[in-house]
Amino acid sequence: MASKDLLIKGARVIDPAANRDEIADVLVRAGRIEAVDPGLGIPDGAATIDATGQVVAPGLVDPHCHLRQPGFEYKETIGTGSRAAAAGGFTTICSMANTRPVADDRGVIETILEFAEREAVVRVLPLASVTMGMQGRQLVQMGELVDAGVIGFSDDGIPLPGADTMRTALEYATRFDRPIANHAEDPSLIAGATMHEGLTSTRLGLPAAPRQAEEIMISRDVLLSELTGGRYHALHLSSGGSVELIQRAKERGAPVTAEVTPHHLTLTDAIVGGREEPAAARLGPYDANTKVNPPLREPADLDLLRAALASGVIDCVGTDHAPHARHEKEVEFARADSGFSLFETAFATMLGLVHTGVLDLPALIERMTVAPARVYNLPHGTLRPGAPADIVIFDPELEWVVDRERFLSKGHNTPYHGLPMKGRALRTIFGGETVFDLAATPAATGGSVGA
């Protein structure tokens, strides 16, 4: 049974894939985009949403998240993760393979897709691991996994240690036109490390690794991409020095893409030593909610990463949404799990960079929709007629305060708790159906509005 037509009226419609940025109406019919045009009439029986003064964009695409199912359902499930994603404006999320069992064979991928079919409110697209059990040696059966629906391959969380393995994986993946995405850090340099090596780590006496750990691995990987012609995706860049390595590889014609997370663009290693202001967002020293991998770095890194995202050297934003349970963060820093629950703050954090002039709004939407879709050859992230009606309606000016107790994600591990934000998703529509409506769910919104 086809759902009712839906007309979203009067919003600023930004669809970078179609080069559109204008006040227009969007008509949804049978779960797909029917038309986008200024001044569409209201079809008989259509529902309407007056979005005057708001922005309409393609539903956001997250190329990098951890949904924890199967195996770690106490951290997150595909159901809770997808609802958190919807609350953050995402309609397509790409899940990493470090589940238990590892997503390294058809059975696990089919399990994930079955869970997604049953419980997810947005599109879940799994990556498989590159190697069996993410052990860094034997390659997975890429052909069968691609048939099962895998969009790419990554041992994310564990850098692929051998240059020989990376070379072979890149070569083999050309047969299927899928990228190899690597967590780029030199394993020997990061052994035992808990944060970025610098003044803060020295002061705190925490084992640390320098940014060169990332740059060395990026160097190796882009050279192998150039050698093999294999598509390489650099996950979550953290070092400013990685930018010129990516740029150089692109200039030399290597099929390389790169992503950056909201936190690597906005937070520095200094917060591991504590944060005093604002008082509501106070963090003590060694708070494991500041621990992430790769680690937060220094202001100079942020500047270079921001400029690279604005220029397009870094293709896209990935959240690296990594939910953990409280007991995994309320421990000694060295023993804590790494990562942040990010779906519900990512878009607001990025809109903050628009407000401060790092990049303009259409560029940000591009980096969070069609650009990540391109990394994995996905047809999503656009409002072109005929596309699935995956839409986010947002208010870039709405002020709110992050409250982790209101997260829809099971993971309350965020370094943004208590911070003021400006801009957020008001409504997320997936396949024509509203899957998140801020006005209808004020108690479970990731934070208080107008506080």
Added chain:
Amino acid sequence: MPLSQRNLLDLDEFGRDDIGLILDTGVSMAEILSRQIPRVPTLRGTTIANLFYEASTRTRVSFELAARSLGADVVNVTASGSSIEKGESLVDTLRTVQALGADMVVIRHRDAGAPYLAAATLDCPVINAGDGWHAHPSQALLDLYTVRTRLGRLEGIKLVIVGDILHSRVARSNIWGFARMGARIVLCGPPQLLPHEVTRFPGTDGLVTIEPNLDVAVEDADVVMALRIQQERMEGAHLPDLREYARLYSISEARLARANPDALVMHPGPMNQGVEISATIAYGNASVIEEQVTNGVAVRMAGIYLLAGGSAEAANGQ
């Protein structure tokens, strides 16, 4: 005058007044320890829990003697033979110890920052008895006390700390403490164990420098402090060999001759004689190593007493 701090986690939060207060109170405590019966009932009814997650002899015994000399009851919890061995989390152990009635917790842990987790979890004062590579504030306080007692001042003296600075909590806490009191600090060791960032700690204002050549570093030094070299650094490819280390960084008579004539030699212990320090120096006239141990009890008494709410004036009248 009370302490401005609720806990003793590191000296970075301690001002000159706080440190001076502890050192002055230490003098009163040393007087108590010199008595026929070296004990006062001041903290009778108070329970102090020693949580030692890492092996320790002198620090644990020193804290225990300090607490008992003030009349407190002491409970020792060590990693082996307790629920820690069964995998109980630090936070759960802390909550249990608090529920059992601890009024103060002394914690030694192999992970930097564990005492901060303790302080965030507990309502009672927490003393850091050494956390990972981070801090060992009671050691720095007893070092300050020993130097002040011997030289009569801290302002303007030159302290050389020799060894594995990168992995040393003693070095870090001494940097904060001695810099806060106006001393100059030269850090010396193999370059791979000598991070440049140690010269940039906030508020140390050019007082801290690094010098990888010990012959240069010791010139005109008032105090030379050797750090223990850990055997595992050899396995971690941080150092080639103990013999090579001793050749370049051992405190020897020839090297000490380059320092001031009345320079003090210190070591936080336990020593590797013949590695970071020669036996003749360790037991020679310049050595105050045993005094450091003795002073440790008085200074820890002062810390416990002040954190329990005592004042310097009252300590004088004990």
